[in-house]
Amino acid sequence: MTQDSDYNAQTTSPSAAESGAATGTDSPDQPLSDRVNNRSRRPQSQAFRDFVASGWDRTSEDNVEPFASAAYTGARRQALSEAFPGERLVIPAGGLKVRSNDTDYRFRAHSAFIHLTGLHSDLEPDSVLVMEPTDDGHESTFYFRPRAGADTEEFFSDARYGEYWVGPREDLETMAIKTSIRCADITHAEVAICRDLNATSLRLVRGADEALDARVDAARAEVEADLEISQAGDAEMAQFLSELRLIKDDYEISQMRHAVEITRSGFDNVITSLKEAIVHHRGERVIETAFESAARTDGNGVGYDTIAAAGNHACTLHWIKNTGEVRDGDLILVDAGAEADSLYTADITRTLPINGTFSEVQGKIYDAVLEAADAAFAVAAEHAKRPVIFAEVHDAAMNVIAHRLEEWGLLPVSAEESLSPEGQQHRRWMVHGTSHHLGLDVHDCAQARAEMYLGAELKPGMVFTIEPGLYFKAEDQLIPEEYRGIGVRIEDDVLVTEDGVENLSAGFPRTRAEVEAWVRQGR
DSSP: OOOOSOSOTTTSOHHHHHHHHHHTOOOTTSOGGGGGGGGSOOOOOHHHHHHHTSSOOOOOOSSOOOOTTHHHHHHHHHHHHHHSTTSEEEEEOOOOOEEETTEEOOOOOOHHHHHHHOOOTTOOTTOEEEEEEETTEEEEEEEEOOOOOTTSHHHHHOTTTOHHHHOOOOOHHHHHHHHTSEEEEGGGHHHHHHTTTTTSOEEEOTTSOHHHHHHHHHHHHHTTOOHHHHHHHHHHHHHHHHHHTSSOOHHHHHHHHHHHHHHHHHHHHHHHHHHHHHHSTTHHHHHHHHHHHHHHHHSSEESSOOEEEEGGGGGSTTOOOOOSOOOTTSEEEEEEOEEOTTSOBOOEEEEEETTSOOOHHHHHHHHHHHHHHHHHHHHHHGGGTSOOBHHHHHHHHHHHHHHHHHHTTOOSSOHHHHHSTTOOGGGGGOOSOSOOBOSSSSSTTTTSOGGGTTTSBOOTTOEEEEOOEEEEOTTOTTSOGGGTTEEEEOBEEEEEETTEEEETTTTSOOSHHHHHHHHHHHO
């Protein structure tokens, strides 16, 4: 069923809605926001209201247990509290986003909110975490929209939030147990956030809830706060929250392992779908659908738009149109990650020979990329013996790439000249980086400072990708014809441990022989 009714059921005039629905016309004075009701006649009689409110089992669930994440979120909030003592800290979840007219995208909360509250899946749009300063730290309150009574208009009429339409929400007491956070009704949030700003400094995660951004800015203006300084403080907190996720705790690591497991199921579906993909005029969509079936069935869905790029499309780094054919003899690059219900995501790429066998040139390119990946792994593992900077992982992969391109006669200079800061000619065929942090976001910790990201030492608990590639576009006139239209990327998810690194995606075939056997078995 598609969404029906309006998003403003609480303020819609019943007589106007009923009248318009009955006649198929609307009054010239009817607000545009109400006119969505004109296609759907909703009962409004008192008899209906009395009857629809009766006879429901509204008892709360028994034996409520905290979320598994609740054992870890307190320490995360404590770290935030210690970083900004004496200041009110506001972390919104964000709201529903319209897909078209009166239908929304599936909700996904802001990653900082998820990290600090432990909420998962599509829970609690429009909610907000407020950390109020106290003498010994902060008191956290989770403001959300609690379950409405069956006697309310929302229950049967509101297609965006009503229980009859989208299912029940938690009551305050149950949510407090599940999150281990004090809970309150969202109607009290604005006062709690905006009060006493002449005496209390406030920091806000901006960009999650534009309406809240505007309300906070207006409240700051009322007390003549310097908005530029205030928003700089907001940015400083966003940076801290991003850097807080650089080191994963045990819960996060377990969830990322689970995301990788689901992703493997998705890739196995991809392998078995190749035969169908070859005969379909949009074979790339067949591949995409095969992966996303597992991601949605076993997890929350995909962590990012799936790349299913066959032939020359593999040379377009973020090819997500997936409208192309899948031809026997070509390669297909599949870059995909399943998102667990906890909203942690994997990020894996495999490049597959569609007919089960790499050609000589395809195999040569594949082996070079694999060699680059292995070199990056080896350098990352050295952190157990010496300090290793994150950027060194990329440098190790580039060293291999540059020397192979020189060996093939593709570089206009030597590999050493190309690897110098003044050169970089080899990057024509791999313009992206080799690694990025991974977690709640596929490109996790994106607001971290450069010295905490590229310039940081590898530490146990970091999770990142290793994903070198080579991309020889069909339009590239500086390479021999046999290279053109071949794109290869190999991507694994890596956990830094005390004694080296662990390839979380080690269960995926990686070598040329393993990949060929995988594809042949599936076909």
